[in-house]
Amino acid sequence: MxxxxxxxxxxxxxxxxxxxxxxxxxxxxxxxxxxxxxxxxxxxxxxxxxxxxxLPPGGEIVEDFELTGESGPVRFSSLFGDKQTLMVYSMMFGPQRKAPCPVCTSFLSAWNGVGLNLRDRIAIVVTARSPMERLLEYKKQRGFANLPFVSDGTGNYTRTYVSAQDADMAGISIFTRRAGKIYHFYTNEMNGEMCDPGQDPRGAPDLDPLWLMLDLTPEGRGTDWYPKLSYGPK
Missing domain, CATH: 1.10.287 (Helix Hairpins)
Incomplete structure (x- = not known):
């Protein structure tokens, strides 16, 4: 172009x-x-x-992180499967949370819909700091059949690519595998300090079509509305 x-x-x-x-x-x-x-x-x-x-090649990952997959312990490198690109979404669902983040859940609901197509091109995985049993219960409850989940029990991945303070934060990162080595390619680096006046903290591009669809309406996104885990009976 x-x-x-x-x-x-x-x-x-x-x-x-x-x-x-x-x-x-x-x-x-x-x-x-x-x-x-x-x-x-x-x-x-x-x-x-x-x-x-x-973008030029990013840094090689510092370790082959130990994680827990849906069938037991896994290494980060195994998450690629037969693909050369891996997309990792870190959701806000740490062990201190009573319930998963509604905004993360909204995004994952959309991602699950395209997951079947996406996984034909790249590998994708969702990670959180909660134990695997809790993540599997959440996955089943929400019907996320197209999204593999892993638990970052040690927190090493989270502290390296999401929050050095191990905060309960959302993040998305892309990794590439070249000649047997794994490199970081991209992480969304926008944060609340970079928002324009009156703007709700968010990154760009938006990864949840919910917000893009609301942008088409007269009401827009609003200033005090956020997705919920449940909206009750209709």
């Missing part, structure tokens, strides 16, 4: 022929201006993804 000469977004938007019943001229004018920004956003997303893919 970076080597191609792009048509200005305004010219692309001018090709738009969409009109809907009873819309005003003000609406159509504003919608066309928005379309220009949407085209620019799509291009920015492509540029960021291209820059991310072009």
């Amino acid at each position: 970076s080597d191609q000469k792009l048509v200005p977004a305004e010219q692309l938007a001018a090709r738009n022929r969409a009109h809907y019943p009873n819309e005003s001229e003000d609406y159509r004018s504003a919608r066309n201006r928005l379309l220009v920004q949407e085209l620019e956003l799509r291009r920015l997303i492509e540029r960021v993804a291209e820059q991310r893919r072009a």
Whole structure:
């Protein structure tokens, strides 16, 4: 994309022929201006993804972490299976928590849906600091059939790639395997200190389509609403 000469977004938007019943001229004018920004956003997303893919090799992992899988002890290297890329989501469900994080659960609900397709390309795994028995109960309760879970009982992985203080934090990291060695490729490094004024702390890109879908609505994300583990009877 970076080597191609792009048509200005305004010219692309001018090709738009969409009109809907009873819309005003003000609406159509504003919608066309928005379309220009949407085209620019799509291009920015492509540029960021291209820059991310072009990152130099990260550091080799310091140890082949000891974890507990659904069938017993496992090493970090075994989580790749036959793939060269491993995506690890660390959820907020430490032993001190009475219940799993609702926001993490919302994300994993979406991830489970695409997990079957995703695992055809890469390896994925969910980890937390809670004992494996607790994670298996959670997995069964939520129906996460497409998501492998591992417990980071020692906390070594968590302290290395999620929180040096072993805090109950969420995180996503990508690792690559090259010539028999495993390298860190990417971790989302945004935190609450990097938020713009009035913005709820979050990283980017958003990994839960819930927020992207709410962005399409007049109400937006809101300022005081978060996913819940249960919404009661409907």
